[in-house]
Amino acid sequence: xxxxxxxxxxxxxxxxxxxxxxxxxxxxxDAIAAGERIVLVDDLLxxxxxxxxxxxxxxxxxxxxLEAQFLIELEFLHGRKQLQSTPVISxxxx
Numbered sequence: 001x002x003x004x005x006x007x008x009x010x011x012x013x014x015x016x017x018x019x020x021x022x023x024x025x026x027x028x029x030d031a032i033a034a035g036e037r038i039v040l041v042d043d044l045l046x047x048x049x050x051x052x053x054x055x056x057x058x059x060x061x062x063x064x065x066l067e068a069q070f071l072i073e074l075e076f077l078h079g080r081k082q083l084q085s086t087p088v089i090s091x092x093x094x
Contacts, residue, residue, distance in 0.1 A: 001027045001054045012060060014053035025053040027061065034062030045070040045090060048082025055083055 004013065004024035011026040032038065038058050045051060051068060058065050065086050073079065073090030080088050 001025055001031075001057055003050075012057055014056045014060070016049040016053040018049060019047070023049070025050060025057060027054075027057040029061075032058060032061040032063040036063045038063045038065050040065060040068040040086075041070075042068070043071050045073040045079040045088070047077045048079030051079065052082030055086060 002025070004026050007026050007028055010029045012029055014025050015022055016025065040051065040054055040058065042051060042054075045068075051070075055065055055068070067087040067089060068083050070088070070090040072092045072094065073088075075093050
């Protein structure tokens with residue numbers, strides 16, 4: 001899963017909001033098989049825009065999102081809300 005325009009093959013797209021506009025995440029259409037169990041791992045959970053878009057792409061492909069893991073979470077931005085019922089693990093919280 002990458003920001004728009006970085007992947008070479010056919011992709012699915014998920015849009016998300018930023019403080020200053022909109023952006024898109026992309027995933028290859030064949031990256032996840034239906035029923036595949038996925039753990040989403042990223043460095044930072046802030047507003048949850050990119051993570052929420054990634055979760056939407058995983059679910060759209062039929063993947064089962066087990067949990068989301070982050071090195072750092074900026075709790076005051078409430079990014080967990082974007083991940084709905086997905087369990088979230090973060091190692092450093094600010």
